Amino acid sequence: MEHIPAPAIDFISLAPALILSVFGMLVLLMDLFAGKNKNLLVFASLVGLVLAGVSAFAPKALPVVSFGGSYVVDHLSVFFTLIFVFSSALTILLSIEYNPRNGIRAGEYYALILFCTVGMILLASATDLIMIFLGIEVVSICLYVLAGIKRGDVKSNEAALKYFLLGAFATGFLVYGMTLLYGATGTTKLAGIAEVIHSGQTNSDTLLLLGTVLLIIGFGFKVASVPFHMWAPDVYEGAPSPVTAFMAVGPKAAALVAFYRVFATAIPEIGTTWDTLLMVVAVATMVIGNFGAIVQTNIKRLLAYSSISHVGYLLIAIIARNSLGGSAIAYYMMAYAFMIFGTFGIVILLGEKNSENLEIKNYAGLGVKQPAIALCMTVFMLSLGGMPPFAGFIAKFYIFGAAIKEGYVVLVVIAVLNSVVSLYYYLKIVVLMYMKDSERELELSMGPITLAVVAIAVFGTIEMGLFPDPILQLTQ
Template identity: 45%
Template sequence: MISASEFGWIMPEIMLAGWGLLLLIIGGLTRGPVASKTCGVLSVIGSVCAMYFTVNLWGGNQEVFNQLYTIDNFGTFFKGLFIAILILVSVVSLRYADREEIGSGEYYALLMFGVLGMMVMTSSHHFVTIFIGLEVMSLSIYVLCGLLRGNLSSVEAALKYFLLGAFATAFLLYGMAMIYGSTGLMDVADLKKFFLTKQPFSATMFVIGLGFLIVGFGFKIASVPFHMWTPDVYQGAPTSITAYMATGVKAAAFGALIRVFFTAFVPFQFGWSEIIWVLAVLTMCIGNITALVQRDIKRMLAYSSIAHAGYILVAFITGDRTLASSMLYYLMAYSFMNIGAFTVVIVLQKKGDNNSDLDSYAGLGARHPFIALCMSIFLLSLAGVPPLAGFMGKFYVFSTAVKAQYYWLAIIGFLNSVVAAYYYLRVMMYMYFRDTIGEPGTADKAPGYGLVMLICIWALLHMGIFPKTFLLIAQKAVGIFS
């Protein structure tokens, strides 16, 4: 029996769903620049209200709706991260979406619905609700990717993401079905008890199902060899949506992956960790090596995001629930680094031009010193240079591998970080040590862009200089697994 009090535990989700429907109505009744700005401002206000309700859930521990949905620090951590991403992307979109003429009520509503799906994914411990959250998130992003209707690459990105996303979702769903067929259970907590009590089950069907789960989640986190969609989709999608996907979607997939595997499949950690070991090495190496030859900044950041998924998998492999906080810390830092970097890309892009060629960054330090400085900070953090958050994130992740005696994995990760530094520093070299190539481009200096860049820089410096505060939050979030 569902009680009315249970709805109080899902106020952030209710807020986003209701506010998104309101924006759909407003978008259907009004059009034009004023309507776009109004919807953008309302989106920011609604997101801030959702953040307020989310913060109030911290410390709560409750299962609702017949145990299909859970409220705990792990889910609340990710809800806060998703809403922070939503706020930053919405602020960036106040100018960008209006400039590209995509800033309707539908645009901001889909951003909210996407975050709603992310929340459901990471707060569910039942396969059915995880799948529902995944579909809500995915369907929203399929549409968002193709909003630049006059741009062929945007339409191609949406179609490619839809087709490959549907294919990966089928693997994930079939994996869930195989595990259910093997054990008769779909709740991850019940699966944990089932395996610990050594109940009989079909091992062959279970192993196949587990493999399909890894394939499905691997697509969403863009790990090799399930990464082929990433550069084309990231390059073709509106840049604000690229930032949204590179951070929110990846964090949601990792959140669901951690909850499922660190709860249900811990007894089989040795088996699946060997598979993830190979995926982590391939993801780091191929992501970084391919990024070396990219001339487009968005494609470079796409391959960079693939490599960063490999770094996070390094900590995931250990299966040590007490050390899982390093993954959450890294996801926080990664989100601010990428949103900041993609904001700079947006600032330097022209209306209707979704490209970001490396040559357009030549001489940026002389033309726009503040923008070049911001981009340098984001790139240095991505490279893992102290005292920025990227350094501490990699330090915690590789330390986790060393503590679990995965020494070779830590060494491979460190060497990949050195390789990655080359293509990050190459962009800085173009900005400061190359003359402007061709006609100098202009920068779109809307106040919202500067605000987002400064917030991201503050977060990266604060997390890098005072990491223990954020690591403690992450440790409390993963405390549910101990």
């Protein structure tokens, strides 16, 4: 009788996910005894994240394959692990002052962020459809709860409900797409699917195509690309600000890297069948995201639409389906993490005791009253608009480079024209801060930790723009 061999597992390469799982449970347990003081939970979570980040560098030789090829730790996944750990840590730092002020007392908040990070790490390393599904579910379920964690707030509840219902639908599409892909190729491994397609032994090309389309829909929901973006502005607006920043960076990056892996490594060979569709989606995402952002009066909704438009640029890297594209997504998301956490840090700083003070017109006169903060905000806005010498420019250069290398010049031209549109609304905030006088007195809640996050973000945004080489090397 033959034994079924146990799949090889490299625990060292799994360390980040394992450490975070352990710390997540630890935080849950500690919450029972911590009482009202959550500082211990914060501390434990941060220690867990730091350990996870450090352990990401533990594997000696990359790539390391575990679970019979379902889980691969390579340069890309290590880099994304760093993005996830980093963005989760910043989320927690932003929450320290924000949560008590806004009546969020749940201790599981921190555990959920840690578990969500585990899900994201799984997604970045997943090379099997099942593993991708697992990662997406872990991430999504944590996010549903996090979006609604401000229990007394109607908008937060609405955000959670909306996110949950639409997210559940999207997962349905995703799973259906995966089953069709499995039906067409007889395997769930990404490399296996690529092999079957290459050898021309697919069971049915129709199933393959249908599966691809459904996958685009499913991933489209998760990354908030048009026309599956409708949830994003409401959820971004309703969720607590640190969670919004978190959603805009970590989970989005995770979904994108899985998106990239499926489309650029499993089915690149039938790329000509899906790249037109994805191009339409990318262009629509950029256009609707940017033009939608122009008319917003609420800063969080504006950032939601801007975040949609950024997904449009990122989809271009997937369409390029070369290794440059993967590295470009990695760099872009790291740069985006700095910019978004900095911006949300300032949004939180402007919040007052019982109101979040989210109207854009309240930014008027900030340049006179708080020159340093206004300067930071200007840096973030220009960087988001892709202006040199900031991180956003290098990131866009990278993405456009990946696409032009494969000959998608027209797509890039559309993208740069969209960048101009986006500059309009980013500059609108600069205009308000420097060129208009304030209509009302603002009482800023200058939390030192939030200020520190903004400072880190500014440093990162400028550093990744002026001296991007160290991080570029990491992505390649």
